Amino acid sequence: MKIFVIGNGGREHAIVWKLSLSPLVKKIFCAPSNAGIDLIAERVPINVTDTAKLLDFAKTDKIDLTVVGPEVPLANGIVDLFSEKGLLIFGPTKAAAKLEYSKVFSKYFMRKYKIPTANYEISDNLEDAKSKIDNHGYPLVIKADGLAAGKGVFVCERPVDGQDAIEKIFRDRIFGSSGNSIVIEDKLDGEEASYMVISDGSKYVPLSSSQDHKTIFDGDIGPNTGGMGAYSPAPVVDSEVEDKIKKKIIEPAIEGMNLEGYPLKGTLYAGIMIKGKEPYTLEYNCRFGDPETQPIFVRMNEDLLPYLIESANGNLTRTSMKWHESTSVCIVLASKGYPGSYEKGKKIEGLEKFQRSEDLFAFHAGTSRDDKGNFITDGGRVLGVASLSPSIPSAIKRAYEGVSMLDFENIYYRKDIGLKALKYR
DSSP, X not given: OEEEEEEOSHHHHHHHHHXXXXXXXXXXXXXXXXXXXXXXXXXXXXXXXXXXXXXXXXXXXXXSEEEEOSHHHHHTTHHHHHHHTTOOEESOOHHHHHHHHOHHHHHHHHHHTTOOBOOEEEEOSHHHHHHHHHHHOSSEEEEESSOOTTOOEEEESSHHHHHHHHIIIIISOTTGGGGXXXXXXXXXXXXXXXXXXXXXXXXXXXXXXXXXXXXXXXXXXXXXXXXXXXXXXXXXXXXXHHHHHIIIIIHHHHHHHHHHTOOOEEEEEEEEEEETTEEEEEEEESSXXXXXXXXXXXXXXXXXXXXXXXXXXXXXXXXXXOBOSSBEEEEEEEETTTTSOOOOOOBOBOGXXXXXXXXXEEEESSEEEOTTSOEEEOSSEEEEEEEOBSSHHHHHHHHHHHHHTOBOTTEEOOSOTTGGGGGGO
């Protein structure tokens, strides 16, 4: 089969890598790709937002399956367009993807279908928002309605934090139209986890649990990022909690979207807060998480492709996946300054050391090559180093050994990825 993967981050590198292992795959194309993906797929120089050109390529090259990585093309309706032209594509329609690209819709949806989540209010202007946060009580969380690359959430402990957040959103317009409305909600306490499933619109196959590390600094402080690391499985999601996640969060969402008339095919991602064995929904996404995909796919012990095909066709016949019993930890290496401004073009040293490793994987995110062929930094999140090891302590140790094999000017990474899991030993 000829596969077309859309995206250019660490998640897409993991998708391409996993699909490249399938005996069903003849060739993989990726648009717009990155320097690491280029090693195993043919680059297609088309931006993820140029839906018409992506469609033309898929038609001309007779692509058998297109897999959409990031959220923006889903929100732009790429699945609708490909499906109308008779092309098989993995992912939700624009209407179904609203569960991710509108936090306001998502909260209304959760309330309607009695899905556990934080209490909330909605606001669409600065004065109204100021009144509501003054009356809400602290701590609270403020979320931009639209897509914001994982950076549209403000955890506000004090009134000054809330005021600063709404001024950035409504006055400074840091998120543009994505900040036309906001969600103001209670801050939930507990431990976070990520839980993803592959759905055909009615049935689903669960993936392994994981835990992301969203903030830039150790100790879960500082501004939110796209994700600074993750590990799988997450021991906070034991069998009791997992059963509740399925019954209270995953199944009502799939059934509810069906009732709304928007069957959700593709990936359903639930960001979850767990308190006292009870899961609460922080958010829904409609694509594979980044960086959670990297450690999850490293642990996946079977061919991913049949699941994607069956999901896209709306006829999942499988009910579960096989997994390595080992743990995987993924540590994101970023450019200093991220999630703010940062420099690009720094030479990356040490990637060749991963070529012969069976328990370390370097997934490229923001990379390219210079005119001498050297790998260089080309983004805020540059690389993800993932390990595969029998236990969480050994997986953490091995992942940081992998990190020590790499270097570039202004490298930055968190030093505490995976440590929360140690208390469950």
